[in-house]
Amino acid sequence: MRVGLHALGIGDGARPEVIRAVATAAEAHGFARLWCGEHVVLVDAPASRYPYSADGRIAVPADADWLDPLLALTFAAAVTSRIELATGVLLLPEHNPVLVAKQAATLDVLSAGRFSVGIGVGWSAEEFAALGVPFAARGRRTDEYLAAMRTLWSQDPASFAGEFIRFDAIRVNPKPLRGGRLPVVAGGNSDAALRRAATLADGWYGFNVPVGDVPSRIAVLADECARHGRAFGELTVAVALSDGSPGDLPALGTAGVTEVVVVGAPPSTPDAAATWVEELARTWIRLEA
Incomplete structure (x- = not known):
């Protein structure tokens, strides 16, 4: 079982000295991947319901520092050499896909091929409004943007014509x-997110999932794979748990999880952050090994 760490980019985890300490310690102590999420905009009193908590509220204060994940992971890539990197997740419909394709490929090159792009459709109508992007049809927009990005990554020159984006004979390098x-990882816990993972992505990232719900979510993912002629074994399955313990890892592996992602907020100083990572590794990796 791989163990990832989702701890960069927010609050104390947005400080460069803490990012360096967390990233280097995570690599040294055997974490498989560093994850970094995204919100461009937060508001003090959102009407939109946060889908990853029982009370519908996001735990991050609206005035907290929250780094751009591609930039934060580029910094992490520069201070490491082996650990993998992933957005968890980039809110793709909020971005121009031509620009994201270039940024993601740039990070992949700078990290020597260690980057996976995790994508999601977003949940905050207030955020979409602030960015001038329609909240409606964001799922369709996400799927089309992903197709456009894959075209840019694989063709040169590249052309694409869709409902939301079109370009003709352009070159986007590297x-x-x-x-x-x-590698593309589809994030989200809904049936629609699982369908997107099964049909369009290389993996699924479930966030803040109760350990007891993991088998049923994976069963939906497997059913979607079968329905669309996809081998379930082709997908990576990463899950950040809302509860559970290292003792649950064998059962999660049997259910089909390939990576458990530990989510946490690092301490505010580099030495304390490095010790914190070491203690997490001792708990989640050493015991599992």
């Missing part, structure tokens, strides 16, 4: 290092 493609 290309990702793995044969003109990047």
Whole structure:
């Protein structure tokens, strides 16, 4: 079982000295991947319901520092050499896909092929409004943007014509290092997100999932794979738990999980952050091994 760490980019985890300490310690102590999420905009009193908590509220204060995940992971890539990197997740419909394709490929090149792009459709209508992007049809927009990005990664020159984006005979370089493609992970816990993972992505990232719900979510993912002629074993399955313990890892592996992602907020100083990572590794990786 791989163990990832979702701890960069927010609050104390947005400080460069803490990012360096967390990233280097995570690599040294055997974490498989560093994850970094995104919100461009937060508001003090959102009407939109946060889908990853029982009370519908996001735990991050609206005035907290929250770094751009591609930039934060580029910094992490520069201070590491082996650990993998992933957005968890980039809110794709909020961005121009031509620009994201270039940024993601750039990070892949700078990290020597260690980057996977995790994508989601977003949940905050207030955020979409602030960015001038329609909240409606964001799922369709996400799917089309992903198709456009894959076209840009694999073709040169590249052309695409869709409902939301079109371009003709353009060159966007560099290309990702793995044969003109990047691994794509679809985030979200809904049936629609699982369908997107099964049909369009290379993996699924479930966030803040109760350990007891993991088998049923994976069963939906497997059913969607079967329905669309996809081998379930082709997908990576990463899950950040809302509860549970290292003792649950064998059962999660049997259910089909390939990576458990530990989510946490690091301490505010580099030495304390490095010790914190070491203690997490001792708990989640050493016991599991």
